[in-house]
Amino acid sequence: MELKEKLINEIEISIAIENIAKDINKIYSQNTEVIFIVVLKGGIIFASDLMRKLNFPIRLDFILASSYGNSTKSSGIVKIIKDVDVSIEGRDVLLIEDIVDTGLTLSYLKRLLLNRKPKSLKICTLLDKPSRRKTKLTIDFIGIKIPDSFVVGFGLDWNEKYRQLPYIGILGNKES
Ligand code: IMP
Ligand code: MG
Numbered sequence: 001m002e003l004k005e006k007l008i009n010e011i012e013i014s015i016a017i018e019n020i021a022k023d024i025n026k027i028y029s030q031n032t033e034v035i036f037i038v039v040l041k042g043g044i045i046f047a048s049d050l051m052r053k054l055n056f057p058i059r060l061d062f063i064l065a066s067s068y069g070n071s072t073k074s075s076g077i078v079k080i081i082k083d084v085d086v087s088i089e090g091r092d093v094l095l096i097e098d099i100v101d102t103g104l105t106l107s108y109l110k111r112l113l114l115n116r117k118p119k120s121l122k123i124c125t126l127l128d129k130p131s132r133r134k135t136k137l138t139i140d141f142i143g144i145k146i147p148d149s150f151v152v153g154f155g156l157d158w159n160e161k162y163r164q165l166p167y168i169g170i171l172g173n174k175e176s
Contacts, residue, residue, distance in 0.1 A: 001158060001172040007151055008144060008168040013126075016143035017046065020124060021053035023141055024094070027122070033057040034092045035118075037084055039109070040064040041163070042098030045155035046126040046143075050096065058094075061085055067105050078108040093118040098155050099127040103137040110137070127151065127168070 008016075028034055036058040038047040051058060064082035093113060100106055106123060113121055124141035131148050150172070152158050153165030162169070 001150075003152070003162070003169045004172055005170050006167050007146065007149070007170050010166050012144070013154060013168065014049070016126065017049050018053065020126075020141050020143050021050055024050075024124065025053075025055050028054075028056045028092065028094075030056045032092060033059055034094050035059050035061055035084075035086065035088055036094050036096065037061045037063055037113075038096045039098070039105075040082065042155045042157065043096045043126075045163070046098055047096045050124075059086065063095075063109065065105060065109060078105055080112070088113060088116050088118045090117065090119050093121045095121065095123045097123065097125040099129065099151070100125045100137070100139060101129050101132050102134040104135055106139075107135045107137050126154070127156075 034056060036051060038044060038060070040062050041064070051060070061084045062082060063080065063084050065078050066081055067078050095109065095113065097106060110121065110123065122140040125139055126143040128139065128142045128145045129148055130145055149170045150158065151168050152162035152171050153168045155163055156168070157163045158171050
């Protein structure tokens, strides 16, 4: 599949991140550390821009989950490849994703993390494809809602390619 068109440019992305940061900064106290968990790998570029705009202390951590199935479809069956390093019990947790599509991956991660009894758990995503949702999921902070196309760039990949693009592009029509 090839890159078809630019969907969101660099400026639009940085405005979206600025707005999310403003909303997040309103929620958390400036003297309580928040566990900032980035969902690998796609979330890293968004997370690194976002964290530099947050005005409360964070502790950076990562989780790597892989969903079984092919590269453009989510199966909802999630395997944890790398878990977070710290205990989140009694802590404020902010989970950072690149995109929410069916919502199945995040629902799974949310359940997994809630079982560990954090004080709070909030979810933040740069992109959202609400028309594709297959499960009820509350997302606390959303950057940009997009139509149902497969997108790449700014951390998002197709078969591990295109993550380094500084903008979000549409890859091509989905095979199904
Ligand atoms: P979900 O479980 O269907 O919500 O999908 C979640 C994961 O699928 C995201 O975290 C991405 O890694 C991947 N994904 C979903 N849609 C796209 C897309 O348009 N481009 C690249 N990756 C995507
Ligand atoms: Mg992801």
